[in-house]
Amino acid sequence: MNLWATMITLLLIMDPFGNIPAFLAVLKGYTPERRRRIIIREMFIALGVLLLFLLFGNLILDAMQIKKPALGIAGGVVLFFIAIRMIFPGTGSYAQEESEPLIVPLAVPFIAGPSAIAMITLLSTRYPTHRLELGLALGGAWLVSVLVLLASEVFQRLLGKNGLEAVERLMGMLLTAMAAQMLLDGIRDYLALTG
Numbered sequence: 001m002n003l004w005a006t007m008i009t010l011l012l013i014m015d016p017f018g019n020i021p022a023f024l025a026v027l028k029g030y031t032p033e034r035r036r037r038i039i040i041r042e043m044f045i046a047l048g049v050l051l052l053f054l055l056f057g058n059l060i061l062d063a064m065q066i067k068k069p070a071l072g073i074a075g076g077v078v079l080f081f082i083a084i085r086m087i088f089p090g091t092g093s094y095a096q097e098e099s100e101p102l103i104v105p106l107a108v109p110f111i112a113g114p115s116a117i118a119m120i121t122l123l124s125t126r127y128p129t130h131r132l133e134l135g136l137a138l139g140g141a142w143l144v145s146v147l148v149l150l151a152s153e154v155f156q157r158l159l160g161k162n163g164l165e166a167v168e169r170l171m172g173m174l175l176t177a178m179a180a181q182m183l184l185d186g187i188r189d190y191l192a193l194t195g
Helices: 003-016 014-024 033-062 068-087 106-111 115-127 131-150 151-195
Strands: none
Touching: 003 014, 003 115, 003 131, 003 151, 014 106, 014 131, 014 151, 033 106, 033 131, 033 151, 068 115, 068 151, 115 131, 131 151
């Protein structure tokens, strides 16, 4: 297991650059100071959710009788759809709620979404003796995501809408390749189990 490769993979899945427009849209009615506090709170909630699956993903899978190859294939499929959405973004808008956002949609699913949960669970089942390294990789990806989202207005001014879309599409292309690799690994593991 490569710590840096795992951290970069998790960072790509969390997609902080792609989440900048969504975070800004949801938090547009708040003061900059309140916005920062909300971002930090939601990022800690997302980290808690991901750590839960890092530590107890195996137990959850065992309780649901889901085998590692199935998780790899499902993770690859989900990752592929996330990547396609990043490459070809829709025109959906993020309407601001009347109350302050809590957990949904910022922490879950924008940061700790299905693909991030599937990936961290898959990694914890594939490398059960490397949980400390996985935790460090998750912490590193999380910290970079926090810094990017706290500087979201700066990035939006520097890169503009088109620049942010270009970064998100580039990340989507990389995730497409990772999704294909996850699918192939899942199929290989399944064939090894049945063959």
